[in-house]
Amino acid sequence: MELRSNFPVGSPRWATRRTQWKALGLSDQDVVKPKIAVVNSSSKLAPCFSHLDDIADEVVEAIREAGAVGFEIRTVAPTDFIMAAGGRGGYVLSSRDLLANDIEAAVEGGQLDGMICLASCDKTTPGQLMAAGRINVPTIVVPCGYQPCGVLDNGEPADIEEVFIKAGHVATGGITVEDLCTMSDRAIGGPGVCTGMGTANTMHIMAEALGMSLPGSAPVAANSTAMWENARASGRTIVEAVLAQRRPRDILTPAAFRNAVAAVLAVSGSINSVKHLQAIAVEAGVDVDISALFAELGREVGPLTAIRPSGPDSIEDLEAAGGALGVLTQLQPVLGLEVATIGGRTLGEVLQQAPEPDAKVIRPLHEPRAAHATIQILYGSLAPAGSIVKLSATERRQDSFEGTARVFEDAAEAIAAINAGQLDAGTVLVLRGLGPSGTPGMGMASNVVFALNGAGLTGQVAVVTDGQLSGLVNQGIVVGEVKPEGALEGPLGLVHDGDRIRSDIPAGTVDLLVPADELERRRLTRPAPEAARTEGWLGVYARTVTPLERGATLVPDAAPALQLHHYSKDS
Incomplete structure (x- = not known):
């Protein structure tokens, strides 16, 4: 068959490619x-x-x-x-x-x-x-x-995600550095x-x-x-x-x-x-x-x-x-x-032709481990383009939460406030600026979630963020990847300390309980976000990345019509 890797015999492209590949030990047949x-x-x-x-x-x-x-x-x-x-x-x-x-x-x-x-x-x-x-x-x-996977002295498995979680307990005395190192050594x-x-x-x-x-x-x-x-x-x-x-x-x-x-x-x-x-x-x-x-x-x-x-x-x-x-x-x-x-x-x-699966581990469709999907998509006045909640297959969490916003623009500041005991039960910790444009890339929000766990606030303080969460472990009430992200025009960037936020997982909603006219006033008076870094690879990424709802690709909106320009066989 005709292969695109083969060029006309005698052409400059054929000759130079043949020269390179013969030097690697390939034969004329290869x-x-x-x-x-x-x-x-x-x-x-x-x-x-x-x-x-x-x-x-x-x-x-x-x-x-x-x-x-x-x-x-x-x-x-x-x-x-x-x-x-x-x-x-x-x-x-x-x-x-x-x-x-x-x-x-x-x-x-x-x-x-x-x-x-x-x-x-x-x-x-x-x-x-x-x-x-x-x-x-x-x-x-x-x-x-x-x-x-590693095994601890008590027979429990230990992996790197367990290390990640437990590291959030060091600041509050939930684990010693020595015990954390033991887990790390075996993970x-x-x-x-x-x-x-x-x-x-x-x-x-x-x-x-x-x-x-x-x-x-x-x-x-x-x-x-x-x-x-x-x-x-x-x-x-x-x-x-x-x-x-x-x-x-x-x-x-x-x-x-x-x-x-x-x-x-x-x-x-x-x-x-x-x-x-x-x-x-x-x-x-x-x-x-x-x-x-x-x-x-x-x-x-x-x-x-x-x-x-x-x-x-x-x-x-x-x-x-x-x-x-x-x-x-x-x-x-x-x-x-x-x-x-x-x-x-x-x-x-x-x-x-596939073998029958073991139904004790892989249940039939009509007998799932839980009645709810473990990936929930939430929309609402805070996330008009969507957000994500991850649930456990075996542990039921709260279906809804309403609380008062405490806004952070940086994960380190949020963790410092948690460790200093500055967040009360009933708070919604809003962590923004971690989206593809705002970071740029995507900042990790799971360390904040694990710090809440270490402080004993899981289930008492909710988290709403445009940041990335662990693909393996999320604890408590966490609404992640809020879209549009905080660095772009949208509700997340307009949240103030003291605002009320409500999430309802069965209803698939997450809402900012602020009147529309007040949000419009904030939009008109909102300072321009600080420019993302412009040097190096992250600068290139910041200037070209599309919104998260498009997968945060570098492909423009004309993606379905994207045409690649192939080299001419005659070149």
Whole structure:
């Protein structure tokens, strides 16, 4: 078949590419074969990525055996716990888009024929899928696994999220630094992403539900036999996909996004999936409102699993019970089964051959772990473009809350006020300026939530924020990712200390109880927000990022008509 990576024999482009590749040891037969990018976000900065180099080598070899050539390429490796230290946390979400641009530069610049993406920490999977939707070459996402979880002396499991939570108790004496260090020493037992149903495992399951990973690939233990077998199978399948021209935009349809939302709800997944799925849809030119899908499907799909921290089961239990494939099997009544998958079969054909899931871990659709959806979308006068609440699959929290606003523009100031005992029960802690434009990037608000827990104020003080929350653990009454964010024109930026705020989860509302004429007066007299930093990568991001309701992408509103300009074969 004609491959876009091959240029006319004798042309300058053909000659120079042949020269480069022959110097790498390729033969004349190799240089005309399909050329596959093996997208590797390897990094020794965090254990999430520390095992990816060996996987990349194995995938390149599988591609070679299947009759093509694999070229390993590198990208930025976003990791929340390390990279959130600088730029008020803004480097984490913004690196998702930097990663997508890394991929575009190599794959489009090199006119490669397809790609395999090694998926690891939270932002790698959505960034890879955003790039796939944008450049539209055959793509497979390979989940590279979760890390072993630690165990404390009392037999209780301990992971990095537990460390994160307990660190919020140090200032109030809830834990000693020595005990925190003991937990820290044991929390991670090897490479891979965080255990539990956090953002990374949610994203891996989401990729499979979208049809962009091979069936049965998530979740998976890092460096396990199953992970290696899936990596090799993906290497073989990407060559078939390139020859058959199975492109992401043929797979990433509205029905596929609906399936992915159902899967996230079923596993009580990360709230970060809302903005990431929206971003992937924007990049793929798909006109779909992900928040509306969560609100709609939340009336039909309850949590079918209860994986830590939403319940007692482990991520290992979910893998053994059937994983994403088992979840999709139980969800069949609400799925679009006609959608295509990267392996060439429809989802319905895949599920016909899927083993029966263990119903003790993955419940049938009509017997969920809870009657409520664990991701709730709230709208109202405070969040006209939406906001998100994460609930537990097993613990019922308050359905509603009304209190008096105390406004903070900085997470550190809020934590200082909490530790100084300055917040009373009945307060709504409003933390703003943490959205994609205001930070820029997105600031992390979970440290404020955990500080409230450490001060014994969980359930007594609510939190309303435009910031990013932990994909794994949220406690108490927390309304996150309020849209429009505080740095843009909208109600959140107009809240004053002393205002009354009310949230009603069953009604799906969060309201600012201030008369409209008073809000208009505030809008007209509101000082202009301070300009976001303008230097470096975060400056570029601040000048180009779209609102969170569009996934905080760098793609303008004309995204459905986005056209990529490919190099001419005659150049």
